[in-house]
Amino acid sequence: MQTTPQGNEPQDSVYNADSTSYQKQHKPSSQFNTRDEYLEHELQIMQPKRWRPNLPFRDYRFEFEDTIPAMAGTIGKVVMVGAIAATFAAPLGLSESFVLENVRYELLIVSIFIILFSGFILPTANLAGTHGPLIPLIPIVVAAGGHPMAFGLLIGAFGLILAITKGGSLLARLTSKGVCGGLLIYLGFIGTISQVKKLFAWAEGIDMAHIAFIVILATIVLYALLEHFKKRWLAVPLSCVIGGGVAFALGAPFEFHTAPGLPNMNPMYWWGENTGWMLGLPTLESFVVVLPFAVLAVAMWSPDFLGHQVFQKISYPQRTEKVQMDIDDTMLSASIRQTFGSLAGGANFTSSWGTYIVPAAIAKRPIPAGAILTALFCVIAGLWGYPMDLAIWQPVLCVALIVGVFIPLLEAGMEMTREGKTTQSAAIVVFASSLVNPAFGWSLTMLLDNLGLIGCKERSANLSKMSRWVIPLIMFITLTSVMAIVGMLPGIPALMADFRH
Numbered sequence: 001m002q003t004t005p006q007g008n009e010p011q012d013s014v015y016n017a018d019s020t021s022y023q024k025q026h027k028p029s030s031q032f033n034t035r036d037e038y039l040e041h042e043l044q045i046m047q048p049k050r051w052r053p054n055l056p057f058r059d060y061r062f063e064f065e066d067t068i069p070a071m072a073g074t075i076g077k078v079v080m081v082g083a084i085a086a087t088f089a090a091p092l093g094l095s096e097s098f099v100l101e102n103v104r105y106e107l108l109i110v111s112i113f114i115i116l117f118s119g120f121i122l123p124t125a126n127l128a129g130t131h132g133p134l135i136p137l138i139p140i141v142v143a144a145g146g147h148p149m150a151f152g153l154l155i156g157a158f159g160l161i162l163a164i165t166k167g168g169s170l171l172a173r174l175t176s177k178g179v180c181g182g183l184l185i186y187l188g189f190i191g192t193i194s195q196v197k198k199l200f201a202w203a204e205g206i207d208m209a210h211i212a213f214i215v216i217l218a219t220i221v222l223y224a225l226l227e228h229f230k231k232r233w234l235a236v237p238l239s240c241v242i243g244g245g246v247a248f249a250l251g252a253p254f255e256f257h258t259a260p261g262l263p264n265m266n267p268m269y270w271w272g273e274n275t276g277w278m279l280g281l282p283t284l285e286s287f288v289v290v291l292p293f294a295v296l297a298v299a300m301w302s303p304d305f306l307g308h309q310v311f312q313k314i315s316y317p318q319r320t321e322k323v324q325m326d327i328d329d330t331m332l333s334a335s336i337r338q339t340f341g342s343l344a345g346g347a348n349f350t351s352s353w354g355t356y357i358v359p360a361a362i363a364k365r366p367i368p369a370g371a372i373l374t375a376l377f378c379v380i381a382g383l384w385g386y387p388m389d390l391a392i393w394q395p396v397l398c399v400a401l402i403v404g405v406f407i408p409l410l411e412a413g414m415e416m417t418r419e420g421k422t423t424q425s426a427a428i429v430v431f432a433s434s435l436v437n438p439a440f441g442w443s444l445t446m447l448l449d450n451l452g453l454i455g456c457k458e459r460s461a462n463l464s465k466m467s468r469w470v471i472p473l474i475m476f477i478t479l480t481s482v483m484a485i486v487g488m489l490p491g492i493p494a495l496m497a498d499f500r501h
Helices: 035-045 064-092 096-121 132-143 148-164 167-173 177-205 209-228 232-249 284-299 301-315 327-344 354-362 367-384 386-391 394-416 423-435 438-451 457-461 465-486
Strands: none
Touching (some): 064 096, 064 132, 064 367, 096 327, 096 367, 096 386, 132 284, 167 301, 167 327, 167 465, 177 209, 177 394, 177 438, 209 394, 232 354, 232 394, 284 438, 301 394, 301 438, 354 367, 367 386, 386 394, 438 457, 438 465
8 A cells, every 4th residue: 555755645555455344354452462562553454434434433433532622622612712812803903702702613623524534534633723924923913914815815816725635745855854843843942941930920910929839840840651551642631630629729729711602603793894894795805905914824734734743653653654644635625724714704824733733643543533522622621721820821732732732743843853854944944934934944044955065965866856945945935035024024114114114
């Protein structure tokens, strides 16, 4: 059986296997010496079917380990959608009630697409999550007069083009281990530092700074013990319990205040002139204003998606290529989810769901079963309301993201740069990302690496002219030009002043 490298685009031989089916190859966990052996065997015998029904118990099973990425993903979704909605709401003068209701609305919207795509017809498509790196751009979009529906629809359209042309998997193949490893190290380190600072800022805000130190210290000890006993997949739930429990025991204030309820499900309410966003429907000018931002948003998908796929490759055993995340299918599902979500009135801007896929890879679980549970948890959180309060409480939120996403990314990046001539490329991508952002660092270092100026010279020599410099150069120029237009290059004023004023 063959699969395309890096892109993981499955061939018919994978999905029409002449071997026995998953059902016949499945064995109860009691027949294995360890739980890890059972989970690895499950990954190796799965035969996911693309654009055909994949059914629980026939094509995959639910395991206790699936609840971990589902829990982490739900926490991440509540936080990230809330951040995007709040970032839009503040300059538009919208109230906190708008943010809360739109988050609940988005939790219900995303659950439908999770089940349809990742759980049913595209089992190697990662869940369509939230575009975290886009958050700093949103105030600029609003200041420029950008309309959220226009912005979302253009992201969906550009994403579909990239998915259909298989541009995502192409860019993944052109990214070396050194570049990808450096990108993971940067994202892991910056993310960890960010969450530690947020936790201390919260603790200082309640005049109990010592709580942050004690919570983080307890989390470090817990993570080390789980690593020692090879139970790292339990890090998210246990760290949430310890983080929240220790903080509450030390006197940190917490209370539930989001009551059960159902958001307004009418798209016309959200896109009314006096209701919801209070913006009405977008005009042609609205699409022109957000065009460069949408190009940048989709261009930033590739390094994000690649990092998630590589983390799976490192965590999964051999002979599991057919169940690993497919970059093009993930882009396709994310684009469709973005289009319908924007039409419906949601505030989310989508990307690959990192807070789900990273814990799932650690737990050695495939995408579909955890996806179904994530959808269920999102519905419960959205309708019940109270879990949303717990998910966004800083002692729970910060430690969950640290141990569930950022530390594993840091570990994976260091693992990728252990062998071969990878350290030069890794160092440069960290350097360049620090200058602007990860998208800039990735595109510049990919160009330098493929040209053979840094990294493995033998790899560069074996690339075609298109792969060596034409495609990387086009990508770098496109990204840098868009960043220059909207004023994202440090020290350089926006080329089009309207984006700043």
